[in-house]
Amino acid sequence: MKTLAELVKSATGTTPLDCYQCGRCSAGCTQNVTEGMDMGPVRIMRLIQMEEAFKDQPETAAEYCDRVLTSDTIWMCASCQTCTQRCPQGIDIAGTMDVMRQTAIQRGKAAKSRRVYDIVSAHKAFINCIRRTGKNDEVALVGEYKMRTGNFLSDMNMAPQMMLKGKMSPFGAIGSALSLLKSGPADNVKHVFEAAEALRKEEEEQ
């Protein structure tokens, strides 16, 4: 199994091993510890370094790896790119968070907190939406999200106003809701999902 640092290197071309823990990423972070992250991005970088350092001691390495993948931090990242922009070492920190999220899902390690569960559900609902229609149908997205999370009441207060403002039509909404019943990729997106699978395989083989 590849180390987290290796995964980041192949996905972003930069490596957290260059990090010297200056903390500028965390200082400028949109989210950070006070706002739901359980540690600053600077600590994530450190843990990735330590996993690499202990890679010949699999048990210790796995401990470090789990601390990263099960953290809330990687999910609370807003992908605003401020850290990547200002990093003095040129590390793609936001890209690193992407890799961590993806790896957490693949290895079934994503955090179990309610907040994270909602975020993961939204991402999954979004991708399912694309799978079904090739596009993001906002009503269908919200629908699936609610079914996944049980947050039935959230945002319901906005719906009437949205219809009023012409942002949503009741007929469209019904059509969208019906689309939820479809399964498997639609014809217009099949080739993209196949291509994604091919890319993933190729990356894995490297």
Add this chain to the structure above:
Amino acid sequence: MSRIGVFICHCGENIGKTVDCARVAEEAKSFPGVVFARDNTYTCSEPGQAIIREAIKEHGLTAVVIGSCSPRMHESTFRRTCAQAGLNPYMCEIANLREQCSWVHSNREEATAKAIEIVRSVVARVRNNTPLDPIRVPITKKVMVVGGGIAGIQCALDLAEGGAEVVLVERTSSLGGHMSQLSETFPTLDCSQCILTPRMVDAASNPRIKLEMYTEVEKVDGYIGNFQVTLHRKARYVDWNKCTGCGACTQKCPQKKIPSSFDEGMSMRTAISIPFPQAVPSKPTIDKDYCMKLTTGKCGVCSKICKAGAIDYEQKDEHFTVDVGAIVMATGFQVMDTDKFPYYAGGSHPNLITGLQFERIASASGPTSGEIKRPSDGKPVKTIAFVQCAGSRDKANHVAYCSKICCMYTAKHATLFKHKVHDGNAWVMCMDVRTPGKGYDEFYRRTIEHDGVHYIRSRVSRIIPDGDDLILMVADTLDGGKQLQIKADMVVLATAAVPQPDVQKMAQTMGIAYDGDGWLTEVHPKLRPVETATAGIFLAGACSGPKDIPDTVSQASAVAAKVLGLFAHPELQREPTIARVNRCAPPLQSSCVGCFTCESVCPYKAIERETLRARDGSTRQVAKVNAGLCQGCGTCVATCPSKSIELDGYTDKQIFAALNGLV
């Protein structure tokens, strides 16, 4: 017949790890002319050199090839070794097996194969070498020091003490440099002016030191021992011979709103001004960009007020040449401006200042007379934040290197602040605090333990202006990256030390090297730290990289020792690798047809004409090289249509043989 000895150095692991040195030596034995070959762990060590000397004697070697580090490193060492054993030093050649082979390749097989080829080529070349004798040239025993900061002053004083004539060139109108701007100096906190000013006066009054103030170096010609430096003395519009330095003119000048560069733009000066009260020499200059008389023709107040009649609006720039035997670069550094940091309050906020500006604020002779007041509204500062590594150690956005002096001067700033504002709060945002040096770490710890300065280990991401105040966005990396917002009355950025912006241009005219960041490069960072690749030009102080005062002063004295060492010789021996137009005798003839294309090509005007007389009495003119002037570039050789010029050490025969050895 050549009897060549080949010595392959392992350089410890450096070469031996990647190149099979024993095999290279074994292969070398089969090359034409080689009578002896062996490998050795450290050839440059004394035992290693002894092996060479013994082999020369025992095997009657006529030439030596050493496979080792770059010739730029140890060519002279090994040539000396050969000379000790009675072999002409120019019969020794280096095969570069380290910098250009073992260090850049990892496959042992390939690297060894390449090493064998390199050695074969050098062996082929050395078979065509001829013994050469060094050239002797006279030395002008006068030295030019460029830059009148502490480096230049110290160097000039030491040189004068040793009996050398010194020309000290400074482009501003006073000696002193950055050190004269500082308030106190770490780690002893003695007043900078108090220790510097006596030195400035000493330099100005020393009979062996000639000051060339308000003057810049325009051009450098010549070579070690024989430089011709063209200087450009800018018009001062004041006759310093007449001026008594009374300062009356500076009081009366109506043009008063010019930002003072000595005070880093935080106070105003007049158009005719002396940069600071303790300036040496204490003579004013007129700034022609601001003087009303010079810009509009109206005014002339200073001329009326001057009792000595020293004001001269007609003074012109002067250009003149000085002959010197050595040049010392002591051109110093600058600090990055705050405007390089858009994420720090847009890079421009009156209360966002550089460390050098803080020095002026803290200085008793500064714009606030040493009281810590902020520029925007003059309010006494209660909370101050210092941001370290502003630009330094930031390879993605600014410069990759550590500016070296900031950790200490920030600790000093914070201490000075706490000494002046007892109830104030000082924050330092730092990464690693680097304080090696005598008494340095103790000073830094005292800043925290005794003076109560708060250090947060974080790099500041953003500074947000909040009216006159500033809010710093930081994250405490020692607390899991917890975000903090620190509000401060004033923020001091420890901006990176950077090279003087125009020093590269000067370096180009002198033919000395500078690195990717623009710092002048020493010929060897450890063993020859004050010499440049151009013989006769030396480096003192921060022009070669950020340095604190003790390091700068030590370097300046080291340079003085180097120059005095050079001047101790009655004459110079120069490398004999110079061009030569062929002659065959008797009577003296040459294949030169006298087209004198070489004359137009030579950058040193080293081509002369000589009349040859043939057996039948006819005469003709042919080219001849002046050995004193030729620098050995060989451009004439490549351009000569009849191929009648050779460059000793790089003859066509040698290159041809080297090429044959390669392909």
Add this chain to the structure above:
Amino acid sequence: MSATFAYYPGCSLQGTEKEYNTSLQLVAKALDHKLEEIPNWLCCGATSAHSINHALATALAGDTLAKAQDAGHSKILAPCAMCYSRLATTLHQIKSDPDKAASLEKALKREKGGLAEMRALSMLDWARELSDAEIQAPIKKKFKGLKIACYYGCLLVRPQKVTGVENAEIPQDMERVVRLLGAEPVSWTMATACCGASFSLSDKPSVFRLGRRVIESARKAGADAIIVACPMCHTNLDMRQTEFQAADERIPAIFITQLMGLAYGFSPKELGLEGNFVNTDAITAALAATEEG
């Protein structure tokens, strides 16, 4: 100067933020720009794809690039900052690493290559390519005394190596347009801060906190309105604003194209201003009465 672009509207511009599309179409017409919609385009995958399925994110962007290329284009205008960022990031990757370009093309079963030669334009790039005279030519009325906070958010400017924006910390592209329209840009601190759009659905606390931060900063700087060039920013700063800001502390947020459209003489209705949750009268009222050539 007339120009033709491949047009990649993206999902939001067809759904909740269709005013952005409408206003952009009008403004483009006024500028003699032809927007040719990419046939059968798909979603860019947004934050979700790059967050949890990197390969899918790349494949979706590759698909869009390929379709635009097949339609004979080399420049793609993506008004949505998210769509733009996805295209630009993918282009940055395949431009700097030919191997990545090759594997993407292989995965998409394309033989003709050249995907890396495509260019993605954000609204900033688009505005930057217009000269002052070009922007001003269609103006019918100029704004007077209108103070605008130009909001860039994240993805239009960051990361700099992807967007190529010259000063990513203090971008000035929208400010330039605003000045040319007669309005006055304010200097404020949150122009490139994040509004939290990626959590619009899933993490309300973040959305509210970050959105509030932006609105408050604009108010403090004395702005009458905010302009944006991203549908997600708009959702957050307009619709969500009604959730996190008290009624008397709100300021309208509209699209840069709507602001241009107003100056170009289109009616608020044509430009879809009534779709805004926060009242926009302050903006329309600032249109100067004088007619300009």
Add this chain to the structure above:
Amino acid sequence: MDWYKDMAEENFQPKIVAFVCRWCTYTGADLAGMSRLQYPPNTKVIMLPCSGRIDINFVLRAFMQGADGVLVSGCHPGDCHYNEGNYRARRRWTLLRDLLDTLGFDLRRLKLAWISAAEGNKWAQTVTDFTKEITELGPYTELHELCDCVESPLAPEAAIAAKMAFTEAKPAEDALLKTVQQAFSEEKVAKVLGWRSRPTLKRTSPDWFESAEELKDLAAPPAGVNVVRLCDEPVLANEPKLGVIARPRELASLNVLTQEHALNPEQVTVFELDADGKYLRTGTLRELSGEVAQKFPEGQVVGHSAETMQKLAEFMQKPRAERFAFWKEVSQHCLHCYACRQACPICHCKKCYVDKNQPQWFPTAADGMGNFSWLIVRAFHLAGRCIGCGACQTACPADIPLNMLNATLAKSALDNFSYQAGVNPEVPPLQADFSQKDQETFII
């Protein structure tokens, strides 16, 4: 002899030679080592003091000896340790590249770079890229095959026959004859260069006339020959009263010789003819040298005929491989008789450097390598000097179109450096001069 064929095997390892200056590039390469940058081992370095020292012979020899690529590198413009060596080198490489391009040489194999002492990275990158490029190009088989070619078949018979056709000499014009006679009688001249008719050979050839009596053999100038070819350097230096019967082409040649200090223009009396051989006037070379450019048809590069320039332009349209094949074919006929050298009015060395054997850069045998290198070296030797009279091609018994090579360099000099040979005897020779603005599009 088939060594290059083995190299075409799959595991081809190119041979690359780098000629570098010691102050910048060599130091930069050392820096790459100190920084432990890794690059392929195929490149072997030969260090020289300055890029100005890098002779074209080094590069040509490297190729002919089996190199697949050659790298030449020095300091950036403005950084030369010797102030200007790299500027002169730059001019040299511009000219050589243009010549090689005409010859169909694969220019991708000759890389030029400015690499400073600080650019260890650039050195490693350049070597890596160049090695990759050359590996992809494969061994330089076409050139190496040529170098191994030992046969040299004669030129087609028809071409030789045309060369051997005899022409009757025409007597010199009366006006010219009288003027020269008078110059002898007034002792203004002691030796005159002109054309002598040789009835037994049915030929007219350049010769010295040392008295008025000899003038009975004076003939009208024949086409395709340049009388100045006899201007041997000792004669010029030792004869204060020299006369030359000169058409524009001879006048241009004399200008080049003046530039190269081979004669004193004050001491040479010129009997000037127009291009068709009609007598115009008499004066010292100093007086008559100035207006040479106007004596050739407008727009023409001194003596290079519009026809040659046209032919060259068309030839350059052909693909590189075809150009190479063409020169490979025609150069095979070269006999190494050096008639071209003998006929050249500019060649005034006593001993040609190709005849020197210490070292002998190129074989003097009439084989593939000898012939092809002679083509290059002869033409390049005349870069910025050849005035385009075409005497060399006329003299060539193998009918090799040498004019095209001469015209290539004349065009390069004019296009790149606004320089025309033989026009102004006061300026420094082309390769002895430089401008900081010389173009360098091909240098990385």
